[in-house]
Amino acid sequence: MWYFTAPQVVFGEDALSKLAELSGKSAFIVTDKIINGLGLIDKVKEHLAQAGMHCQVFDEVEPDPSLQTVKKGIALMQQYKPDWVVAVGGGSVMDAAKAMRVEYERPDIKADEINPFITDLGLGKKCKIACVPTTSGTGAEVTFAVVLTDTADQRKLSLINREIVPDIAIVDPVCAASMPPGITSNTGMDALTHAVEGFTCNWKNDFTDGLCLKAIQLVFQYLPKAVKDGKDMEAREKMANAATIAGIGFVNSLAALAHAMGHSLGGVFHTPHGRAVGLFLPYTIEFMGDAREEQWADIVRFLGIDIPKGKKASAVLAQAIRGLAKEINEPTSLKELGIPQDKLNAAMPKLMDNVQADGSLIVSARVPNEEETVKLFNYAYEGKSIDF
Template sequence: MTKFIVPKEIFHGLGTLENLKEVKGSKAVIVIGGNSVKNNGVLEKAQNFLAEANIKSAVFAGVEADPSIETVLKGAEFFTQEQPDIVIGLGGCSAIDAAKAMWVFYEYPESTLEELAAPFAVKTMRNKAIFVAIPSTSGTGTEITGLSVITDRKKGTKYPIVSHELTPDVAIIDGELCASMPKHVTANTGLDALSHGVEAYVSNIADRYNDALAKGSIDLVFKNLITAVEEPNNLESRQAMHDASCMAGMAFTNVWLGIVHSMSHQIGGTFGVPHGCGNAILMPNVIRFNAKVTDKYEDLAALSGKSTAEEFAQDVSELRATTGVAGSLKEYGIDEKEWNAKLDTLTENALKDPCTLFNPRKPTFDEIKAIYQACYDGTAISF
């Protein structure tokens, strides 16, 4: 049996923020990051739509990028004080992921982050509130996924909380919210969405349902990312990228990801390489590596009228370069001495990362290490 899980309601299209009026409840807490949703007027609009539906709202502001457990616990305390029956994560994935974790601690105050990070440890949710996700970046797909990534800065560890209980009840995919995204955030997050589509498409548990969504999302990214980066106010491209991110999220929350993510998680945690940028640097060589055991990249090459996995790898490199993202880890700025000192640890941790389990080709330590080194140098692998 294979199950396909996504939110119950997904509103998508320009102006769909207004559909907040259809959410059922009486009191909402809206969790936001910095000031972007205040400055672009989105927070005020959201609160006005809720007020029209007789839903009171309170705001928890100040979630930082890569949200910490301290912020999550502060937010949960705020929830306890406000007693919402609707939790709304509004903003980048950091704000939405923090809101998901605050929601868990609101429902189960006795939880600990370590416990929750065990696979499927989250108990039955929705005893106190439902969850609405409204993303303002087009990348991670958190509005769809049963995943929240929280950082314990004291331990220097990122904890993924994974459970379909965390899949939002309502997702609102309104491209208007993305117009204010800076160019580099648009590029990095858009390339992250591309990597979700590509990794889900070749996952070793891929199926027809997810293939259709993954392939559709990849096609949208190739047709729209450059315009979204170059013309921030082009709302059609913004909506297309928002849809792409959401569709790729639907695919990967059901069939998972591969070693682009296993390897990217390590360079993100160790060297601070932005997630989408790391993925874009790693993707062409991982495509070459996996292409030895799957012919599915040929379908993806066909989206742009080509036929081989190598041509698809080159299409990915070209899109990365055109959107202004570094071509190698050396070019990104990782110091060579530090790289050499940490390469074995990165490799060991990438092998242990849960995403490695779903990669179509099972890698060895030496193979991961050689892929890392080629991506550091900016060369192509041939094994």
């Protein structure tokens, strides 16, 4: 028995005005200080006012949101008693908001205790949640996973439960139009990595394959345009759609080795998530190689790229992804990323342990042992294609 879970998705031009159609008396807007300074929150408030709702804004979500920030938001919600949580931001904001909403509705379940085995959460009776992404990559607007950091214990919390999926994802390209090129490119690589891993991990399935393939095609076609010209609204819209489609795809299958390596690198060197996973993606495709050759060929064919005689589809796809990364100024090796060799060597035991302990590894079509994990990092440092 398997499940496919997704929220209602409102997308395209003017999708934000969907907020004016929500029913309720009050909304708790969760965002961060940067977005709160951009004017988008004023528009959100206007739409909510048209819906007859009053609002309270909580703009204290930081990158890699902490459990402590989530607790602060929950305390404010308990006083304000909103009918809606409206998350406006990137993955950090949306993840924090999803966790706040759970504990606000179910005070008996603490935010850090969310896990896949709790059933009948009964969410949505007291409060619903709408997510408005302002980046195009994480897919957090449609996923039922949350990553928080417990700063007291210095530990990352990966919380997952299908019932915490948002009620509505509002995917309006205008909301993501103010991303600078560097954020557009690295979050776009996150969307690509979700789609490729969702299409090729061990839990891939008939319901997610089509979504992942379409998202891969959209990223290849529109990410370079969105990075080069942030005002190209067609490219912004297609990338916003790609990220959400990839999000629904991968959360209903799973991410794999590139995410395990990316999480590991980010934990040590604080590399932006999308940049890290996107950098490792071609190396992991080469490493999987024959284990997924049919799927690599499907992707390459769908992208309209020829596979030269005698060449493997995995090598062709890895090369195409490195070409895309170069076109949008994303690094293709750890050396290019600026990590000094001695720092990499010093961190290697930790990097290797992190990968081996990462949940994304279990669904990887080929799982590296400890020695292979170290080799993967070393090849990625040099920018060398995988040959083992």
